[in-house]
Amino acid sequence: MNQPACPKIVMFNPRASLKMPYDGPPMSILAAVSKIDLNVYRVVVVDWHSKDFEKRLERECADAMVLGVTCMTGYQIGRMLAAAALAKQVNPAIKVVCGGWHPTLMPKQTLSHELIDFIVMGQGPWSFEALVNCIRNGQLPGTVPGVGYKKDGRLLINERPPIENINNFPPMPYQLLAHYEDFLAETSFAKRAAYILTSQGCPSNCNFCTEAAFHHRQWTARPVDWIIALIKDFKEKYNIDGVIVADSNFYVNEKRVAEFCKAMIPLGLKWGGTSSRSDQLARYSDETWDLMKASGLHDIFLGVESASNETLKAMNKGNKIEDTLAVLPKARQRGIRIQCAFVIGVPGVDIQKDFEADMRFINAMRKTDLVAQFHMFSFTPYPGVPFLKQSFALGYKQPDTLEEWGNYTLHADVAPWIPPQYPNITDQLSVYFMFLAGHTRKVVTAVAPPRLLHLALWAESVLYRLFSFRVQHSFFRLPIEFNMIMFILHRRQWFFGDTKIYF
Ligand code: B12
Ligand code: SF4
Structure with missing residues (x-):
């Protein structure tokens, strides 16, 4: 007699930032899934760094019971919602569970999104284990601590459990990553x-x-x-x-x-x-x-x-x-x-x-x-x-929708008391400091084609001097070179191909 297949849980790690070419290994979802019994459930990890991850996500979600996604405030939200939409399109019965920092700190708004079935707040392993067992048994999570869910159109959000000591966490199941070396x-x-x-x-x-x-x-x-x-x-x-x-x-x-x-x-x-x-x-x-x-x-x-x-x-x-x-x-x-x-x-x-x-x-x-x-x-x-x-008192407004939170960045011009030139100045400084620290020289040496290396290093040293001047004199007007560098950084894959070098 055929054994029924193990229910499948797909864990997805969305890209965290457009600015960074590499986010590190998906520790959040590995830790979240660390208490799941791998004899009972089949756990598949999909990570945005891998080639064709969208196709894999689509394929794996087609017969999965749960899609678990990690989500911090900002860019990752948009990627999390795109994954949830894809999963629901290929498998309307799949349950989308969103965990991590954003749902923990903005539970109600996150859970109210039509693509999210459950949220897990705070430390994941215990709440997630209990939640997937409920889903498997066709039950609602009732009072499972740290879980938010929907019932008859209402949002029910349970209290978070007390903080667990890190020593109570099982080891991260690195074996779920096909090639750890890629990370x-x-x-x-x-x-x-x-x-x-x-x-x-x-x-x-x-x-x-x-x-x-x-x-x-x-x-x-x-x-x-x-x-x-x-x-x-x-x-x-x-x-x-x-x-x-x-x-x-x-x-x-x-x-x-x-x-x-x-x-x-x-x-x-x-x-x-x-x-x-x-x-x-x-x-x-x-x-x-x-x-x-x-x-x-x-x-x-x-x-x-x-x-x-x-x-x-x-x-x-x-x-x-x-x-x-x-x-x-x-x-x-x-x-x-x-x-x-x-x-x-x-x-x-x-x-x-x-x-x-x-x-x-x-x-x-x-x-x-x-x-x-x-x-x-x-x-x-x-x-x-x-x-x-204090921020609210000074006129700050939080985004009204989950989608809007997806546009939130560290340099977002969102605090009305901060004159608009400052987020731009800190953006400029992030590039200038990178040059002054010598990072760019290393990157140029690593990625410039050999016949252009001389020219590239010369250009780098001219920029180094210019940026040194700008920092020394706090001169941030007419940042033409900065804009050109941002143009290249945003298209870094086009210019430099795949790289895990920190820019
Ligand atoms: C590595 C890291 C990154 C990586 C990406 C990580 C990733 N997930 O892909 C990079 C370097 C790209 C990054 C970028 C940023 N990061 Co960061 N980052 C971290 C860091 C140092 C470690 C994250 C980690 O792996 N933790 C270990 C895991 C095990 O813990 P965890 O993520 O909390 O996961 C647990 C629970 O949250 C939960 N859980 C998590 N996901 C899921 C999913 C499911 C389904 C379930 C059930 C449970 C669950 O279970 C896990 C086990 O308990 C944390 C600080 C920290 N020490 O945690 C900051 C942190 C997450 N980053 C933060 C911030 C602010 C940023 C940036 C905005 C700015 C910056 N300079 O750091 C950018 C984001 C870019 C953007 N939005 O545009 C904040 C998050 C605040 C928030 N509200 O989201 C943190 C907390 C730092 C801080 N104290 O301010 N970051
Ligand atoms: S020292 Fe302050 S800024 Fe650093 S992690 Fe602790 S609370 Fe956050």
Whole structure:
């Protein structure tokens, strides 16, 4: 007698940003599906990076019970809706489940969309496991925590469950990816870097950040042995030469960091992409800093946020510019690159004064610190940020529809108190800082055809000087070269073909 086929769950990872050619491995959907019993369900992962993923999605959804899609605010929403529409077109009975940051922080509006049958809020594995069992048995999810569903035209949204410790999460089912190697990234420090997640959440509550609304300030971390075993496994299987850490705040516990660094030394790998706060790192002992260097740490993404202590206070950042000033020399002495991130335009703060202070700080640092690099963002009120209240009071309006949220970007001109030139300036700066950091020289060398290499490098050095001038003098008018670069970046595939090099 034929056994009935296992019910099929298709998990889709939509592209997150048009600006980035490569988003990393689909960790969100892998984690979400990690409690699903693979003896009972057939789970198929479809990722936007793979060629012909739309055709595969169409084929796989035709006989599937569930399409699970991850979704953060912005571009990913449009891609999520397109996938849901395609799935419903080939299989009207399929149930579309949307999980991740956007449905968690905007549950009602997301669930009210006609293409969405269920939402899962917060951490996925437990709610999703219970939900698919209900769907399989033809039941509504009732009181399953963290799930939103529709009944008789009404939206029913259950309370989120308490935050789970990261150590209760099963390992990510990487075996569901046909070729994990396709997800290794080329970065400025490694040719074959794997993404890892070693902790979850963040104890702080900065007013411009979504983290606390999602993980409720609960920071939990994997023990060092667990992380090292994972890295060793990647090294043996895929010959990785580097690791990118995707944690929101890797440096909370100095003892854990020091232990991790000691254990990394014999592996001889480079690592980076780690996010941090300056007050934490300013407190680290020289011994820990030495270990960080010895273990192959390449860079740290530092939330400097502002050069003004008054603004840092308004941001509830909990650190001071003096902390950054203490961190930079420690990193510089050891050749660890610090990626300094600034945010301008938070509510209630004089943006021009702040911007000028930030640029003065950046230019002073550029003179003394050849290792530090800079990023500047215009504040964008994302769902769940504590600044939302002040933003509404200052006339900010959230998009009315899910589709409109799909156009939301980090540099969107959405905050009425931010003069319109600033989002444009921060866009320009993102390109100028890339040149000044030397990234573009590396990219040009890697992708220019050999017979044009000389010319391309010459053009790069002319632009480098021009951008250096612009940054030094805060001169952002007539950005003709910037517009040309954006033209090329938007068509990068046409110019450079497929690439996983970070631009
Ligand atoms: C890697 C990453 C990216 C990648 C893409 C990731 C992807 N999914 O494709 C890249 C680099 C492209 C990226 C881009 C951006 N990102 Co980002 N990114 C991250 C980061 C660092 C890690 C994501 C991750 O893999 N986490 C690990 C997984 C396991 O956790 P998770 O995604 O939360 O998934 C869990 C649950 O959410 C849930 N779940 C998730 N999906 C699904 C699906 C289903 C069906 C179910 C049931 C459950 C479920 O279950 C999972 C397990 O519990 C997070 C911060 C963080 N540490 O999480 C920020 C984060 C997600 N990014 C964020 C932002 C703001 C951005 C950007 C806008 C700007 C920027 N500079 O980062 C752009 C987006 C571009 C755009 N919209 O135009 C915010 C999201 C805010 C929001 N409201 O959406 C975060 C939280 C950072 C922050 N604290 O502000 N990002
Ligand atoms: S900005 Fe960084 S330190 Fe502040 S809450 Fe977000 S993740 Fe934590």
